[in-house]
Amino acid sequence: MKILAITNAVPDPRGTLTTGDLNINSGGVKWAINPYDEYAVEQAVQLKEQRDDVDEVIVIAVGGDEAVTALRHAMAMGADRGIHIVCNDVWHDDLYVAKCIADAIETSGDTFDLLLCGKTNLSRDSESMGPALAEFLDIPHVGSVITLVVGDESATATHRVAGANETVEVKLPALVMCDKTLVDPRYPPLPKVMQARKKPLETIEPTTITSKTAVIEFNSPPEKGACTVIEGSPEEMASELLRVLREEAKVL
């Protein structure tokens, strides 16, 4: 069995990003593996540790140099090798990323029984890559998975839907989007980080397609007006708050 974990690098949320015309200037920003991708990598590594039939855990990422940060972190967690699809465009949409990965899988000749990715990408604020990749590969997928049992020919995954936990059985190969609480991602100790630097990392060019959508501009979100402070006794505050919510903000 071969497992592919898909990773992304995202800017540290505490860092400062500034907008340019068509660019987000990320100079000086620290990049890290997308937190949800850590669940995917951890799940992949645990399956390899628990089962005798997992030959290899491979990690893949699309992006510029920052993607290497995510790949090396995943290898320090225990992935065997990495594939870096080099793309220096500032903006690439989820469909583009999914297509690049689908094409890379096809070209590599590897067949994966299980693909794991994070539920959300925290830089694109998006959950679209996983379902799109599954569709390009013509395999089933399950979103927001909180428990996963992998059998020989199928996987049983539980995810949250409105008011319930739904358990879905999918035939392998399948793609699973990993949510919080699925596993507890390990923090790799320094020796593992050092070892990961020596693990094989293949660099490949993306297929020639470009994103079909284009970003015209990045802006800071519209400034919220200053906060209106409401004063008085608890009763006065309550009635004034309900009044402004009804009459001014018109949200009630």
Next chain:
Amino acid sequence: MGKILVVIEPNQDASMQMFTVAKELGGETDAIVMNDCECVSILPCSTAYNFSMDMYLPLQATDAVAKAIEISGATTVLIAATQVGRDLAPRVAARCGGSLIGDCTTVSNESGSIQCTRPVYGGKFVATIQAGDGLNIITVRPNAFASTDETGSPTVQTIETNHDDRETISAVEESGTNEMGVADADVIVSGGRPMGSEENFASLYELAHLLGGTVGASRAAVDEGYQPVARQVGLTGTVVAPRLYIACGIDGAIQHLAGMRGSQVIVAINTNPDAPIFKVATYGCVIDLFELVPALTKQLQQSPQPA
């Protein structure tokens, strides 16, 4: 503007908002309803497609929507960015060779081509995105557009789909309550660590229900075990953008702010006037939540919200 196809989840108000988006774009509109629903025959559109699917399954739903796109000749597909919508849209885009613009907060027709804006980098920036040539699949955040009461008398056409045996729902375990999830809620009353216990959250549920909404929690409150992870609002919880967000005893860590700053109106209730939450709040109340929440609840009980 070419033909527009609106994808409808039964009993989901956010889906009905897509007709408002369609109207704004201008263009003949068809709809496809996931599962049989009496609503199909009165939707405000030309042709309404439907198909049978008791519970959402991605492969089957993709198949049905792709067929509807082909039959209707739609070049724009509008889907509410609910849990189901976000899961379905990328598959449909990949299946039909379209482009995808997800989670938009505005959608407009700029001389015949579609432009959307959506938050990126945890809401720190807003990206303006130009739709591609050909087919565009667009998901729109719930409550970014008003709903519609309009009805119509469309031609109804049923689409045949088969269950794909590579995906099967094997169990559904009700999580005890019918409490709605934070992602789909219109109004969220959120509590932080000062809530102090799971029992104290009952007062937030009472207030939230009077307002027709549900309860969220900060990471600190979830880590303390006061609320389940599913209720966590923030970058590593759920990113939400309701019409009204009431933060009770939440200081506003950057990850929390990034997860809720897109809300239309934010009310902050906090004893610390310097808490970062006041920087994103529309209305601020510097007071102990345990004093204000009961007062709000009492007044709402006396003059309830119109349903």
